[in-house]
Amino acid sequence: MSRRLRLLLWLSRRFARRQIARVPDPLPLRPMFDRLARRLFRVPPYTLVGEAALAPGLPALIVSNRPGTHPVRPRKAVLYLHGGAFVAGHPSAFVAMLARIARLTRCEVFVPDYRLAPEHPFPAAVEDARTAWDGLIARGYRPGDIVIGGDSAGGNLALGLLAALLDDRIRPAGLFAFSPVTDLTFSGATIATNAARDAVLPAARRDDLMGFYLQGARADDPRASPLLADFPDPPPVFLQYAATEILADDSRRMAAKLRAPGGEVVLDEWPDAPHVWVLFDGILPEARQALIRVAGFVNTLFDEDQAGASAPATR
Template identity: 55%
Template sequence: MSLRQEFLNIALRLSARPYLSRVRDPVEARKQAEFGAAFLRTPPFTLSLPVPLGEVSGLAVRSGRVSDPRKIMLYFHGGGYLAGSPRTHRALAARISRLARVEVILPGYRLAPEHPFPAAMTDAETVWDHLIACGYAPDGIVLGGDSAGGGLALALLARLCARGTPPAGLVAFSPWTDMTGSGESYRINARRDPMLPSDRLQEARDFVLQGAAPDHPDASPLFAAFPGAPPVLIQHSETEILADDSLRMAARLRDFGAEVMVQSWPRAPHVWQLFDGYIPEARAALSDAARTIRQMLSLPPR
Protein backbone atom coordinates (compact mmCIF):
# COMPACT_ATOMS: atom_id res chain seq x y z
CA MET A 1 0.00 0.00 0.00
CA SER A 2 1.31 3.43 -0.92
CA LEU A 3 1.89 6.21 1.58
CA ARG A 4 -0.58 8.34 -0.36
CA GLN A 5 -3.31 5.76 0.12
CA GLU A 6 -2.53 5.58 3.82
CA PHE A 7 -2.93 9.37 4.08
CA LEU A 8 -6.19 9.18 2.13
CA ASN A 9 -7.54 6.53 4.50
CA ILE A 10 -6.71 8.75 7.47
CA ALA A 11 -8.36 11.76 5.83
CA LEU A 12 -11.52 9.78 5.05
CA ARG A 13 -11.65 8.34 8.56
CA LEU A 14 -11.43 11.84 10.03
CA SER A 15 -13.83 13.54 7.61
CA ALA A 16 -16.07 11.41 5.36
CA ARG A 17 -16.86 8.67 7.86
CA PRO A 18 -17.93 11.03 10.71
CA TYR A 19 -20.04 13.01 8.26
CA LEU A 20 -21.76 9.90 6.91
CA SER A 21 -22.34 8.75 10.49
CA ARG A 22 -24.28 11.87 11.44
CA VAL A 23 -25.98 13.19 8.27
CA ARG A 24 -29.72 12.61 8.34
CA ASP A 25 -31.05 14.53 5.35
CA PRO A 26 -30.48 12.94 1.90
CA VAL A 27 -30.71 16.38 0.28
CA GLU A 28 -27.85 17.59 2.47
CA ALA A 29 -25.86 14.47 1.54
CA ARG A 30 -26.35 15.30 -2.14
CA LYS A 31 -25.00 18.81 -1.63
CA GLN A 32 -21.94 17.43 0.12
CA ALA A 33 -21.37 14.91 -2.68
CA GLU A 34 -21.49 17.69 -5.26
CA PHE A 35 -19.08 19.78 -3.18
CA GLY A 36 -16.64 16.90 -2.76
CA ALA A 37 -16.70 16.11 -6.48
CA ALA A 38 -15.15 19.51 -7.18
CA PHE A 39 -11.86 18.15 -5.79
CA LEU A 40 -11.75 15.18 -8.17
CA ARG A 41 -9.41 15.77 -11.09
CA THR A 42 -10.77 15.72 -14.63
CA PRO A 43 -8.09 15.05 -17.27
CA PRO A 44 -7.45 17.65 -19.98
CA PHE A 45 -9.21 17.52 -23.34
CA THR A 46 -12.39 16.18 -21.79
CA LEU A 47 -15.70 16.86 -23.49
CA SER A 48 -18.95 16.28 -21.60
CA LEU A 49 -22.29 17.08 -23.16
CA PRO A 50 -25.85 16.79 -21.84
CA VAL A 51 -27.72 14.02 -23.64
CA PRO A 52 -31.36 12.90 -23.52
CA LEU A 53 -31.67 9.22 -22.72
CA GLY A 54 -35.34 8.61 -23.29
CA GLU A 55 -37.07 10.17 -20.29
CA VAL A 56 -33.77 10.31 -18.39
CA SER A 57 -31.16 13.04 -18.68
CA GLY A 58 -27.44 12.37 -18.59
CA LEU A 59 -23.94 13.21 -19.76
CA ALA A 60 -21.88 11.83 -22.62
CA VAL A 61 -18.21 12.00 -21.64
CA ARG A 62 -15.18 11.71 -23.91
CA SER A 63 -11.57 12.35 -22.97
CA GLY A 64 -9.11 12.14 -25.82
CA ARG A 65 -9.75 9.92 -28.84
CA VAL A 66 -12.24 7.06 -28.95
CA SER A 67 -11.47 3.87 -30.84
CA ASP A 68 -14.95 3.16 -32.21
CA PRO A 69 -17.95 5.51 -31.79
CA ARG A 70 -20.28 2.51 -32.02
CA LYS A 71 -18.89 1.03 -28.79
CA ILE A 72 -19.57 2.69 -25.44
CA MET A 73 -19.75 2.24 -21.69
CA LEU A 74 -23.01 2.84 -19.83
CA TYR A 75 -21.98 3.79 -16.30
CA PHE A 76 -24.24 4.22 -13.25
CA HIS A 77 -22.96 6.49 -10.48
CA GLY A 78 -22.89 5.52 -6.82
CA GLY A 79 -24.30 7.31 -3.82
CA GLY A 80 -26.53 4.80 -2.07
CA TYR A 81 -29.45 5.56 -4.43
CA LEU A 82 -29.79 8.76 -2.35
CA ALA A 83 -27.00 11.00 -3.68
CA GLY A 84 -24.58 11.32 -6.59
CA SER A 85 -25.17 12.48 -10.13
CA PRO A 86 -23.46 12.53 -13.53
CA ARG A 87 -21.62 15.63 -12.30
CA THR A 88 -20.15 13.89 -9.25
CA HIS A 89 -18.80 11.10 -11.45
CA ARG A 90 -17.79 13.11 -14.49
CA ALA A 91 -14.09 13.01 -13.55
CA LEU A 92 -14.13 9.23 -13.06
CA ALA A 93 -15.97 8.73 -16.35
CA ALA A 94 -13.44 10.93 -18.11
CA ARG A 95 -10.53 8.89 -16.76
CA ILE A 96 -12.19 5.66 -17.85
CA SER A 97 -12.82 7.19 -21.27
CA ARG A 98 -9.21 8.30 -21.65
CA LEU A 99 -7.72 4.98 -20.56
CA ALA A 100 -10.16 2.74 -22.46
CA ARG A 101 -10.69 5.10 -25.42
CA VAL A 102 -14.46 4.76 -25.29
CA GLU A 103 -17.29 7.21 -24.76
CA VAL A 104 -18.95 6.91 -21.35
CA ILE A 105 -22.66 7.59 -20.85
CA LEU A 106 -23.66 8.73 -17.36
CA PRO A 107 -27.42 8.62 -16.68
CA GLY A 108 -28.99 10.83 -14.03
CA TYR A 109 -31.38 8.23 -12.68
CA ARG A 110 -33.99 9.24 -10.10
CA LEU A 111 -33.01 9.18 -6.43
CA ALA A 112 -34.75 8.14 -3.23
CA PRO A 113 -36.50 9.01 -1.00
CA GLU A 114 -38.45 11.20 -3.44
CA HIS A 115 -38.32 8.39 -6.00
CA PRO A 116 -38.11 5.08 -4.12
CA PHE A 117 -37.46 1.61 -5.49
CA PRO A 118 -37.88 0.64 -8.30
CA ALA A 119 -37.45 4.11 -9.87
CA ALA A 120 -33.70 3.70 -10.44
CA MET A 121 -34.20 0.30 -12.07
CA THR A 122 -36.96 1.67 -14.30
CA ASP A 123 -34.67 4.50 -15.42
CA ALA A 124 -31.75 2.13 -16.06
CA GLU A 125 -33.89 -0.02 -18.33
CA THR A 126 -35.24 3.08 -20.08
CA VAL A 127 -31.71 4.29 -20.81
CA TRP A 128 -30.68 0.90 -22.17
CA ASP A 129 -33.71 0.74 -24.45
CA HIS A 130 -32.99 4.27 -25.68
CA LEU A 131 -29.40 3.40 -26.58
CA ILE A 132 -30.55 0.31 -28.48
CA ALA A 133 -33.15 2.41 -30.32
CA CYS A 134 -30.36 4.83 -31.26
CA GLY A 135 -28.54 2.02 -33.05
CA TYR A 136 -26.08 0.69 -30.49
CA ALA A 137 -25.82 -3.10 -30.44
CA PRO A 138 -25.95 -4.92 -27.10
CA ASP A 139 -22.47 -6.33 -27.71
CA GLY A 140 -21.25 -2.78 -28.30
CA ILE A 141 -22.10 -1.69 -24.75
CA VAL A 142 -20.26 -2.44 -21.51
CA LEU A 143 -22.19 -1.79 -18.30
CA GLY A 144 -20.42 -0.23 -15.34
CA GLY A 145 -21.02 1.33 -11.97
CA ASP A 146 -19.73 1.87 -8.46
CA SER A 147 -21.33 1.13 -5.09
CA ALA A 148 -25.12 1.47 -5.53
CA GLY A 149 -24.51 2.15 -9.22
CA GLY A 150 -22.62 -1.12 -9.45
CA GLY A 151 -25.58 -2.91 -7.91
CA LEU A 152 -27.90 -1.15 -10.35
CA ALA A 153 -25.73 -2.21 -13.29
CA LEU A 154 -25.82 -5.82 -12.09
CA ALA A 155 -29.60 -5.71 -11.60
CA LEU A 156 -29.94 -4.39 -15.15
CA LEU A 157 -27.63 -7.17 -16.35
CA ALA A 158 -30.01 -9.74 -14.86
CA ARG A 159 -32.92 -8.13 -16.72
CA LEU A 160 -30.99 -8.16 -19.98
CA CYS A 161 -29.91 -11.78 -19.51
CA ALA A 162 -33.56 -12.72 -19.03
CA ARG A 163 -34.36 -10.95 -22.31
CA GLY A 164 -31.57 -12.78 -24.10
CA THR A 165 -29.84 -9.48 -25.00
CA PRO A 166 -26.86 -9.22 -22.61
CA PRO A 167 -24.24 -6.49 -23.03
CA ALA A 168 -20.61 -7.12 -23.95
CA GLY A 169 -19.62 -7.21 -20.30
CA LEU A 170 -19.80 -5.43 -16.97
CA VAL A 171 -17.27 -3.66 -14.74
CA ALA A 172 -18.22 -2.92 -11.13
CA PHE A 173 -16.32 -1.03 -8.44
CA SER A 174 -17.27 -2.04 -4.87
CA PRO A 175 -20.88 -2.83 -5.83
CA TRP A 176 -23.73 -2.83 -3.28
CA THR A 177 -25.47 -6.07 -4.21
CA ASP A 178 -27.19 -7.26 -1.02
CA MET A 179 -29.73 -5.01 0.67
CA THR A 180 -30.49 -7.72 3.23
CA GLY A 181 -27.12 -6.98 4.81
CA SER A 182 -26.33 -10.66 5.28
CA GLY A 183 -22.62 -10.52 4.42
CA GLU A 184 -20.11 -11.19 7.19
CA SER A 185 -17.96 -8.24 6.07
CA TYR A 186 -20.58 -5.82 7.45
CA ARG A 187 -19.52 -7.04 10.90
CA ILE A 188 -15.89 -8.02 10.32
CA ASN A 189 -14.94 -4.77 8.59
CA ALA A 190 -17.15 -2.43 10.63
CA ARG A 191 -14.09 -0.80 12.20
CA ARG A 192 -11.65 -1.41 9.36
CA ASP A 193 -13.60 0.47 6.68
CA PRO A 194 -12.19 4.03 6.65
CA MET A 195 -15.23 5.52 4.93
CA LEU A 196 -18.57 3.71 5.32
CA PRO A 197 -20.28 3.37 8.72
CA SER A 198 -21.98 -0.03 8.77
CA ASP A 199 -24.73 1.09 11.14
CA ARG A 200 -26.15 3.50 8.56
CA LEU A 201 -26.69 1.09 5.67
CA GLN A 202 -30.01 -0.22 6.95
CA GLU A 203 -31.28 3.34 7.29
CA ALA A 204 -30.20 4.13 3.74
CA ARG A 205 -31.84 0.93 2.53
CA ASP A 206 -35.11 1.88 4.20
CA PHE A 207 -35.06 5.29 2.48
CA VAL A 208 -34.71 3.48 -0.84
CA LEU A 209 -37.03 0.50 -0.45
CA GLN A 210 -39.83 2.09 1.60
CA GLY A 211 -41.39 -1.27 2.38
CA ALA A 212 -40.25 -3.26 -0.66
CA ALA A 213 -38.54 -6.60 -0.03
CA PRO A 214 -34.76 -6.17 0.40
CA ASP A 215 -34.11 -9.49 -1.37
CA HIS A 216 -35.96 -8.44 -4.52
CA PRO A 217 -33.59 -9.15 -7.44
CA ASP A 218 -33.93 -5.60 -8.76
CA ALA A 219 -32.77 -4.25 -5.39
CA SER A 220 -30.29 -6.99 -4.50
CA PRO A 221 -28.83 -8.58 -7.65
CA LEU A 222 -27.12 -11.13 -5.39
CA PHE A 223 -30.47 -12.96 -5.57
CA ALA A 224 -31.03 -12.52 -9.32
CA ALA A 225 -30.55 -15.02 -12.14
CA PHE A 226 -27.96 -14.50 -14.87
CA PRO A 227 -28.48 -16.99 -17.70
CA GLY A 228 -26.00 -16.37 -20.50
CA ALA A 229 -24.15 -13.65 -18.61
CA PRO A 230 -21.14 -12.00 -20.32
CA PRO A 231 -17.70 -11.51 -18.70
CA VAL A 232 -17.67 -9.46 -15.49
CA LEU A 233 -14.87 -7.63 -13.66
CA ILE A 234 -15.40 -6.74 -9.99
CA GLN A 235 -12.90 -4.63 -8.05
CA HIS A 236 -13.31 -4.25 -4.29
CA SER A 237 -11.35 -3.54 -1.14
CA GLU A 238 -10.65 -6.31 1.34
CA THR A 239 -11.37 -3.95 4.26
CA GLU A 240 -14.61 -2.33 3.14
CA ILE A 241 -17.93 -3.38 4.65
CA LEU A 242 -19.22 -4.27 1.17
CA ALA A 243 -16.42 -6.79 0.50
CA ASP A 244 -18.77 -9.77 0.75
CA ASP A 245 -21.21 -8.06 -1.62
CA SER A 246 -18.50 -8.38 -4.27
CA LEU A 247 -17.27 -11.87 -3.39
CA ARG A 248 -20.70 -13.44 -3.07
CA MET A 249 -21.85 -11.68 -6.24
CA ALA A 250 -18.94 -13.20 -8.13
CA ALA A 251 -19.87 -16.66 -6.84
CA ARG A 252 -23.49 -16.11 -7.87
CA LEU A 253 -22.48 -15.13 -11.40
CA ARG A 254 -20.20 -18.15 -11.68
CA ASP A 255 -23.13 -20.38 -10.71
CA PHE A 256 -24.65 -19.30 -14.05
CA GLY A 257 -21.46 -19.99 -15.99
CA ALA A 258 -20.23 -16.41 -16.22
CA GLU A 259 -16.54 -15.64 -16.57
CA VAL A 260 -15.80 -13.45 -13.56
CA MET A 261 -12.56 -11.74 -12.59
CA VAL A 262 -12.35 -10.44 -9.01
CA GLN A 263 -9.60 -8.05 -7.97
CA SER A 264 -9.33 -7.68 -4.19
CA TRP A 265 -7.27 -4.69 -3.09
CA PRO A 266 -5.75 -4.49 0.41
CA ARG A 267 -6.81 -1.61 2.65
CA ALA A 268 -8.19 0.57 -0.15
CA PRO A 269 -11.13 2.85 0.65
CA HIS A 270 -14.57 2.28 -0.83
CA VAL A 271 -14.49 3.13 -4.59
CA TRP A 272 -10.89 4.29 -4.44
CA GLN A 273 -10.94 4.54 -8.25
CA LEU A 274 -12.50 7.99 -7.79
CA PHE A 275 -9.16 9.24 -6.47
CA ASP A 276 -7.13 8.78 -9.63
CA GLY A 277 -4.61 11.59 -9.69
CA TYR A 278 -4.16 11.34 -5.92
CA ILE A 279 -3.24 7.71 -5.20
CA PRO A 280 -1.40 5.26 -7.49
CA GLU A 281 -3.77 2.43 -6.54
CA ALA A 282 -6.59 4.24 -8.36
CA ARG A 283 -4.62 4.45 -11.60
CA ALA A 284 -3.58 0.81 -11.36
CA ALA A 285 -7.20 -0.30 -10.85
CA LEU A 286 -8.53 1.90 -13.66
CA SER A 287 -5.80 0.72 -16.04
CA ASP A 288 -6.83 -2.89 -15.42
CA ALA A 289 -10.49 -1.94 -15.87
CA ALA A 290 -9.73 -0.12 -19.12
CA ARG A 291 -7.89 -3.10 -20.58
CA THR A 292 -10.81 -5.33 -19.64
CA ILE A 293 -13.35 -2.94 -21.18
CA ARG A 294 -11.45 -2.99 -24.46
CA GLN A 295 -11.32 -6.80 -24.42
CA MET A 296 -15.05 -6.99 -23.73
CA LEU A 297 -15.74 -4.68 -26.67
CA SER A 298 -13.33 -6.59 -28.95
CA LEU A 299 -11.15 -3.51 -29.37
CA PRO A 300 -7.43 -3.96 -30.03
CA PRO A 301 -5.00 -3.36 -27.16
CA ARG A 302 -3.83 0.22 -26.87
Protein backbone atom coordinates in the same frame (compact mmCIF):
# COMPACT_ATOMS: atom_id res chain seq x y z
CA MET B 1 0.68 1.28 -0.25
CA SER B 2 1.48 4.88 -1.19
CA ARG B 3 1.74 7.64 1.41
CA ARG B 4 -1.21 9.37 -0.19
CA LEU B 5 -3.37 6.30 0.23
CA ARG B 6 -2.33 5.98 3.89
CA LEU B 7 -3.27 9.62 4.44
CA LEU B 8 -6.60 9.26 2.65
CA LEU B 9 -7.47 6.19 4.69
CA TRP B 10 -6.70 8.05 7.92
CA LEU B 11 -8.75 11.09 6.87
CA SER B 12 -11.64 8.93 5.69
CA ARG B 13 -11.83 6.95 8.91
CA ARG B 14 -11.45 10.00 11.09
CA PHE B 15 -13.77 12.41 9.27
CA ALA B 16 -15.73 11.02 6.29
CA ARG B 17 -17.18 7.97 8.00
CA ARG B 18 -18.10 10.00 11.10
CA GLN B 19 -19.81 12.65 8.97
CA ILE B 20 -21.86 10.05 7.08
CA ALA B 21 -22.76 8.36 10.36
CA ARG B 22 -24.08 11.64 11.83
CA VAL B 23 -26.18 12.95 8.93
CA PRO B 24 -29.82 12.30 9.92
CA ASP B 25 -31.25 13.00 6.47
CA PRO B 26 -29.77 12.05 3.06
CA LEU B 27 -30.47 15.36 1.37
CA PRO B 28 -27.44 17.18 2.91
CA LEU B 29 -25.21 14.46 1.44
CA ARG B 30 -25.91 15.71 -2.07
CA PRO B 31 -24.29 19.16 -1.88
CA MET B 32 -21.55 17.77 0.37
CA PHE B 33 -20.56 15.18 -2.24
CA ASP B 34 -20.80 17.70 -5.08
CA ARG B 35 -18.54 20.17 -3.24
CA LEU B 36 -16.01 17.42 -2.57
CA ALA B 37 -16.03 16.41 -6.22
CA ARG B 38 -15.46 19.99 -7.45
CA ARG B 39 -12.54 20.51 -5.07
CA LEU B 40 -10.74 17.20 -5.45
CA PHE B 41 -11.52 15.55 -8.76
CA ARG B 42 -9.76 17.12 -11.75
CA VAL B 43 -11.00 16.47 -15.26
CA PRO B 44 -8.16 15.43 -17.61
CA PRO B 45 -7.31 17.81 -20.46
CA TYR B 46 -8.95 17.24 -23.84
CA THR B 47 -12.07 15.83 -22.21
CA LEU B 48 -15.37 16.39 -23.97
CA VAL B 49 -18.60 16.45 -21.96
CA GLY B 50 -21.91 16.64 -23.77
CA GLU B 51 -25.54 16.40 -22.79
CA ALA B 52 -28.16 14.06 -24.16
CA ALA B 53 -31.61 12.75 -23.37
CA LEU B 54 -31.61 8.97 -23.40
CA ALA B 55 -35.40 9.16 -23.04
CA PRO B 56 -37.94 11.85 -22.21
CA GLY B 57 -37.25 12.90 -18.64
CA LEU B 58 -33.94 11.03 -18.43
CA PRO B 59 -31.00 13.38 -19.14
CA ALA B 60 -27.46 12.07 -19.32
CA LEU B 61 -23.91 13.21 -19.77
CA ILE B 62 -21.69 11.83 -22.54
CA VAL B 63 -18.01 11.76 -21.60
CA SER B 64 -15.32 11.24 -24.24
CA ASN B 65 -12.00 12.65 -25.44
CA ARG B 66 -11.17 14.89 -28.36
CA PRO B 67 -11.06 12.74 -31.50
CA GLY B 68 -7.82 14.35 -32.64
CA THR B 69 -5.92 13.00 -29.65
CA HIS B 70 -7.94 9.98 -28.50
CA PRO B 71 -10.32 8.88 -31.26
CA VAL B 72 -13.26 6.88 -29.98
CA ARG B 73 -14.02 3.35 -31.03
CA PRO B 74 -16.86 3.38 -33.56
CA ARG B 75 -20.16 2.27 -32.09
CA LYS B 76 -18.78 1.20 -28.71
CA ALA B 77 -20.10 2.63 -25.46
CA VAL B 78 -20.04 2.33 -21.69
CA LEU B 79 -23.32 2.81 -19.84
CA TYR B 80 -22.27 3.94 -16.36
CA LEU B 81 -24.59 4.13 -13.34
CA HIS B 82 -23.14 6.34 -10.63
CA GLY B 83 -23.08 5.64 -6.92
CA GLY B 84 -24.34 7.64 -3.96
CA ALA B 85 -26.30 5.20 -1.76
CA PHE B 86 -29.38 5.66 -4.02
CA VAL B 87 -29.92 9.08 -2.39
CA ALA B 88 -27.05 11.26 -3.64
CA GLY B 89 -24.67 11.70 -6.53
CA HIS B 90 -24.90 13.40 -9.90
CA PRO B 91 -23.24 12.51 -13.22
CA SER B 92 -21.12 15.66 -13.14
CA ALA B 93 -19.37 14.52 -9.94
CA PHE B 94 -18.07 11.43 -11.74
CA VAL B 95 -16.83 13.09 -14.93
CA ALA B 96 -13.15 13.19 -13.92
CA MET B 97 -12.95 9.47 -13.24
CA LEU B 98 -15.08 8.56 -16.24
CA ALA B 99 -12.98 10.76 -18.51
CA ARG B 100 -10.00 8.61 -17.57
CA ILE B 101 -11.97 5.47 -18.41
CA ALA B 102 -13.01 7.05 -21.70
CA ARG B 103 -9.39 7.86 -22.50
CA LEU B 104 -8.05 4.43 -21.56
CA THR B 105 -10.77 2.55 -23.46
CA ARG B 106 -11.47 5.03 -26.29
CA CYS B 107 -15.18 4.68 -25.58
CA GLU B 108 -17.96 7.17 -25.12
CA VAL B 109 -19.33 6.91 -21.60
CA PHE B 110 -23.04 7.62 -21.05
CA VAL B 111 -24.02 8.58 -17.49
CA PRO B 112 -27.78 8.87 -16.90
CA ASP B 113 -29.11 11.20 -14.24
CA TYR B 114 -31.43 8.60 -12.73
CA ARG B 115 -34.01 9.45 -10.09
CA LEU B 116 -32.92 9.44 -6.46
CA ALA B 117 -34.60 8.46 -3.21
CA PRO B 118 -36.26 9.41 -0.97
CA GLU B 119 -38.27 11.51 -3.44
CA HIS B 120 -38.25 8.62 -5.92
CA PRO B 121 -37.99 5.33 -4.02
CA PHE B 122 -37.36 1.85 -5.41
CA PRO B 123 -37.91 0.82 -8.16
CA ALA B 124 -37.55 4.25 -9.83
CA ALA B 125 -33.77 3.99 -10.25
CA VAL B 126 -34.11 0.40 -11.50
CA GLU B 127 -36.58 1.53 -14.12
CA ASP B 128 -34.35 4.42 -15.18
CA ALA B 129 -31.40 2.07 -15.63
CA ARG B 130 -33.40 -0.03 -18.09
CA THR B 131 -34.70 3.09 -19.81
CA ALA B 132 -31.12 4.29 -20.26
CA TRP B 133 -30.17 0.95 -21.83
CA ASP B 134 -33.16 1.11 -24.18
CA GLY B 135 -32.14 4.65 -25.08
CA LEU B 136 -28.72 3.49 -26.21
CA ILE B 137 -30.29 0.71 -28.27
CA ALA B 138 -32.57 3.31 -29.87
CA ARG B 139 -29.44 5.27 -30.81
CA GLY B 140 -28.25 2.32 -32.86
CA TYR B 141 -25.96 0.48 -30.45
CA ARG B 142 -26.17 -3.30 -30.40
CA PRO B 143 -26.13 -5.11 -27.04
CA GLY B 144 -22.62 -6.36 -27.83
CA ASP B 145 -21.52 -2.75 -28.33
CA ILE B 146 -22.23 -1.81 -24.72
CA VAL B 147 -20.37 -2.49 -21.48
CA ILE B 148 -22.33 -1.69 -18.33
CA GLY B 149 -20.49 -0.11 -15.39
CA GLY B 150 -21.27 1.26 -11.98
CA ASP B 151 -20.02 1.91 -8.46
CA SER B 152 -21.55 1.19 -5.07
CA ALA B 153 -25.31 1.73 -5.44
CA GLY B 154 -24.70 2.20 -9.16
CA GLY B 155 -23.04 -1.20 -9.18
CA ASN B 156 -26.24 -2.58 -7.69
CA LEU B 157 -28.24 -1.00 -10.51
CA ALA B 158 -25.75 -2.23 -13.12
CA LEU B 159 -25.95 -5.84 -11.94
CA GLY B 160 -29.71 -5.63 -11.61
CA LEU B 161 -29.90 -4.32 -15.17
CA LEU B 162 -27.71 -7.19 -16.34
CA ALA B 163 -30.02 -9.74 -14.69
CA ALA B 164 -33.08 -8.15 -16.32
CA LEU B 165 -31.43 -8.11 -19.75
CA LEU B 166 -30.31 -11.73 -19.52
CA ASP B 167 -33.84 -12.69 -18.48
CA ASP B 168 -34.96 -11.09 -21.77
CA ARG B 169 -32.19 -12.99 -23.62
CA ILE B 170 -30.22 -9.79 -24.22
CA ARG B 171 -26.47 -10.11 -23.62
CA PRO B 172 -24.27 -7.01 -23.22
CA ALA B 173 -20.55 -7.14 -23.97
CA GLY B 174 -19.72 -7.22 -20.27
CA LEU B 175 -19.94 -5.42 -16.96
CA PHE B 176 -17.60 -3.85 -14.42
CA ALA B 177 -18.40 -2.59 -10.95
CA PHE B 178 -16.49 -0.78 -8.23
CA SER B 179 -17.40 -1.87 -4.67
CA PRO B 180 -20.99 -2.77 -5.58
CA VAL B 181 -23.69 -3.36 -3.00
CA THR B 182 -25.35 -6.53 -4.25
CA ASP B 183 -27.38 -7.66 -1.25
CA LEU B 184 -29.72 -5.22 0.46
CA THR B 185 -30.57 -7.81 3.08
CA PHE B 186 -26.97 -7.26 4.23
CA SER B 187 -26.37 -10.91 5.02
CA GLY B 188 -22.67 -10.86 4.09
CA ALA B 189 -20.26 -11.60 6.91
CA THR B 190 -18.09 -8.54 6.25
CA ILE B 191 -20.95 -6.23 7.19
CA ALA B 192 -20.01 -7.14 10.76
CA THR B 193 -16.38 -8.26 10.53
CA ASN B 194 -15.27 -5.11 8.66
CA ALA B 195 -17.45 -2.65 10.57
CA ALA B 196 -14.43 -1.13 12.31
CA ARG B 197 -12.10 -1.42 9.30
CA ASP B 198 -14.15 0.20 6.52
CA ALA B 199 -12.77 3.67 5.88
CA VAL B 200 -15.99 5.26 4.59
CA LEU B 201 -19.21 3.33 5.12
CA PRO B 202 -20.70 3.09 8.63
CA ALA B 203 -22.41 -0.29 8.93
CA ALA B 204 -24.86 1.10 11.46
CA ARG B 205 -26.58 3.23 8.78
CA ARG B 206 -27.71 0.31 6.63
CA ASP B 207 -31.25 0.25 8.02
CA ASP B 208 -31.60 4.01 7.46
CA LEU B 209 -30.47 3.59 3.87
CA MET B 210 -33.08 0.92 3.26
CA GLY B 211 -35.72 3.15 4.77
CA PHE B 212 -34.84 5.98 2.38
CA TYR B 213 -34.60 3.76 -0.71
CA LEU B 214 -36.93 0.78 -0.29
CA GLN B 215 -39.66 2.55 1.72
CA GLY B 216 -41.45 -0.69 2.54
CA ALA B 217 -40.39 -2.76 -0.48
CA ARG B 218 -38.74 -6.09 0.26
CA ALA B 219 -34.95 -6.11 0.48
CA ASP B 220 -34.93 -9.65 -0.93
CA ASP B 221 -36.63 -8.55 -4.16
CA PRO B 222 -34.08 -9.60 -6.83
CA ARG B 223 -34.43 -6.19 -8.47
CA ALA B 224 -33.15 -4.62 -5.25
CA SER B 225 -30.65 -7.35 -4.39
CA PRO B 226 -29.11 -8.68 -7.61
CA LEU B 227 -27.26 -11.33 -5.62
CA LEU B 228 -30.67 -13.05 -5.42
CA ALA B 229 -31.37 -12.73 -9.16
CA ASP B 230 -30.68 -15.27 -11.90
CA PHE B 231 -27.90 -14.76 -14.45
CA PRO B 232 -28.26 -17.26 -17.31
CA ASP B 233 -25.24 -17.21 -19.65
CA PRO B 234 -23.67 -14.04 -18.19
CA PRO B 235 -21.06 -12.05 -20.12
CA PRO B 236 -17.61 -11.40 -18.62
CA VAL B 237 -17.73 -9.37 -15.39
CA PHE B 238 -15.03 -7.43 -13.50
CA LEU B 239 -15.59 -6.67 -9.80
CA GLN B 240 -13.16 -4.42 -7.91
CA TYR B 241 -13.25 -3.77 -4.16
CA ALA B 242 -11.10 -3.58 -1.02
CA ALA B 243 -10.84 -6.46 1.45
CA THR B 244 -11.50 -4.01 4.32
CA GLU B 245 -14.88 -2.81 3.04
CA ILE B 246 -18.11 -3.86 4.70
CA LEU B 247 -19.29 -4.74 1.17
CA ALA B 248 -16.36 -7.06 0.40
CA ASP B 249 -18.54 -10.15 0.66
CA ASP B 250 -21.05 -8.59 -1.75
CA SER B 251 -18.48 -8.87 -4.53
CA ARG B 252 -17.16 -12.27 -3.47
CA ARG B 253 -20.60 -13.83 -3.33
CA MET B 254 -21.65 -12.17 -6.59
CA ALA B 255 -18.60 -13.66 -8.28
CA ALA B 256 -19.62 -17.11 -7.08
CA LYS B 257 -23.18 -16.49 -8.30
CA LEU B 258 -22.00 -15.52 -11.78
CA ARG B 259 -19.48 -18.35 -12.03
CA ALA B 260 -22.07 -21.01 -11.19
CA PRO B 261 -23.69 -20.91 -14.67
CA GLY B 262 -20.26 -20.70 -16.32
CA GLY B 263 -19.66 -16.96 -16.22
CA GLU B 264 -16.16 -15.50 -16.44
CA VAL B 265 -15.47 -13.18 -13.49
CA VAL B 266 -12.37 -11.16 -12.65
CA LEU B 267 -12.38 -10.58 -8.89
CA ASP B 268 -9.94 -7.72 -8.26
CA GLU B 269 -9.49 -7.53 -4.48
CA TRP B 270 -7.20 -4.86 -2.98
CA PRO B 271 -5.84 -5.20 0.57
CA ASP B 272 -6.99 -1.83 1.91
CA ALA B 273 -8.52 1.19 0.19
CA PRO B 274 -11.50 3.52 0.67
CA HIS B 275 -14.84 2.72 -0.87
CA VAL B 276 -14.68 3.44 -4.65
CA TRP B 277 -11.15 4.83 -4.44
CA VAL B 278 -10.95 5.13 -8.25
CA LEU B 279 -12.68 8.49 -7.85
CA PHE B 280 -9.33 9.82 -6.62
CA ASP B 281 -7.61 9.37 -9.97
CA GLY B 282 -4.91 12.03 -10.27
CA ILE B 283 -4.45 12.01 -6.49
CA LEU B 284 -3.86 8.36 -5.62
CA PRO B 285 -1.50 6.27 -7.72
CA GLU B 286 -3.61 3.29 -6.67
CA ALA B 287 -6.64 4.88 -8.33
CA ARG B 288 -4.86 5.10 -11.67
CA GLN B 289 -3.62 1.52 -11.33
CA ALA B 290 -7.15 0.35 -10.57
CA LEU B 291 -8.59 2.18 -13.57
CA ILE B 292 -5.93 0.73 -15.85
CA ARG B 293 -7.00 -2.75 -14.77
CA VAL B 294 -10.65 -1.99 -15.50
CA ALA B 295 -9.80 -0.43 -18.85
CA GLY B 296 -7.75 -3.49 -19.76
CA PHE B 297 -10.83 -5.62 -19.12
CA VAL B 298 -13.03 -3.40 -21.31
CA ASN B 299 -10.42 -3.25 -24.07
CA THR B 300 -10.16 -7.02 -24.13
CA LEU B 301 -13.92 -7.31 -24.66
CA PHE B 302 -14.02 -4.86 -27.52
CA ASP B 303 -10.73 -5.91 -29.10
CA GLU B 304 -11.99 -9.49 -29.29
CA ASP B 305 -15.28 -8.29 -30.76
CA GLN B 306 -13.53 -6.26 -33.46
CA ALA B 307 -11.14 -9.10 -34.24
CA GLY B 308 -14.07 -11.45 -34.66
CA ALA B 309 -15.90 -9.00 -36.88
CA SER B 310 -12.89 -8.57 -39.18
CA ALA B 311 -11.95 -12.25 -39.32
CA PRO B 312 -12.87 -14.22 -42.47
CA ALA B 313 -15.94 -16.38 -42.20
CA THR B 314 -15.29 -20.04 -41.48
CA ARG B 315 -17.42 -23.12 -41.84
